[in-house]
Amino acid sequence: MKTVRTAKELREAVGAVKADGRSVGFVPTMGALHAGHVSLIERARADNDVVVVSVFVNPTQFNNPDDLRTYPRTEEADSEKLQAAGVDIAFFPSVEEIYPEPDTRVFELGPVAEVMEGAMRPGHFNGVAQVVSRLFRMVQPDRAYFGEKDFQQISVIRRMVEIEGFDIEIVACPIKREADGLALSSRNVRLTPGQRAVAPAIHRILAESVDGASGRSVDEVKRAVTDAINAVDGMEVEYYEIVNPADMQPIAEWSEAEGGAVGCVTVYMGDVRLIDNIKYPA
Known part of the structure; x- marks a missing residue:
């Protein structure tokens, strides 16, 4: 597994893959990885030649500062899990690497982003659109994988892909649960x-x-x-x-x-x- 921390390193690594005509599957995560994330990686592994995973706690999608502060960060354990899952490229960027300057873009996401999470967490989905669009530009994957636990988010990302004109297939994957039924999170x-x-x-x-x-x-x-x-x-x-x-x-x-x-x-x-x-x- 190749670990990269800058956009430049990421583009070089993915560029070499693309130059060989190989397909790229991408799994964006916020870390604290569990079996749900691994199931996304496994699906990406089955569908593509190369799998890229990002681990980045995105500050622009947290409308509650305490939630951002307490969100679990477990880079060493995450890296071990990515290695064990057969990931080819792991991207661990800093906030400054993703946002060298403030992202002031406002996405017209429409009705899919206005209810439920959109209503309860103002600005959340705009932050999701900001970070995922930036990651998509860096990785330029053929396919990107998201879990259906965040069901509304998948619709928002598909809308962002439409707005930005990305040629990327968004693949929704089933919720992974503990044996007692609790959705992994x-x-x-x-x-x-x-x-x-x-x-x-x-x-x-x-x-x-x-x-x-x-x-x-x-x-x-x-x-x-x-x-x-x-x-x-x-x-x-x-x-x-x-x-x-x-x-x-x-x-x-x-x-x-x-x-x-x-x-x-x-x-x-x-x-x-x-x-x-x-x-x-x-």
């Missing part, structure tokens, strides 16, 4: 043992709502999920929306999502913010 390491013990209730309640959705309205299912999660000691729902995945807009009737709706939830456990989602069949 770098933030899980911040849960106390007590919180970790009850956290799988989020996915369990979402899964039960799919089984119980037949004959119930969208609003009834939303209320049932919200009430059930809030009833778990230490959990507080920030939002639960059932949306049309085509445009991320909340639906009032199941028929509004032709291919099936997606339920997206954010839950606070103390000061740890967990997200998850579930698909409802058409």
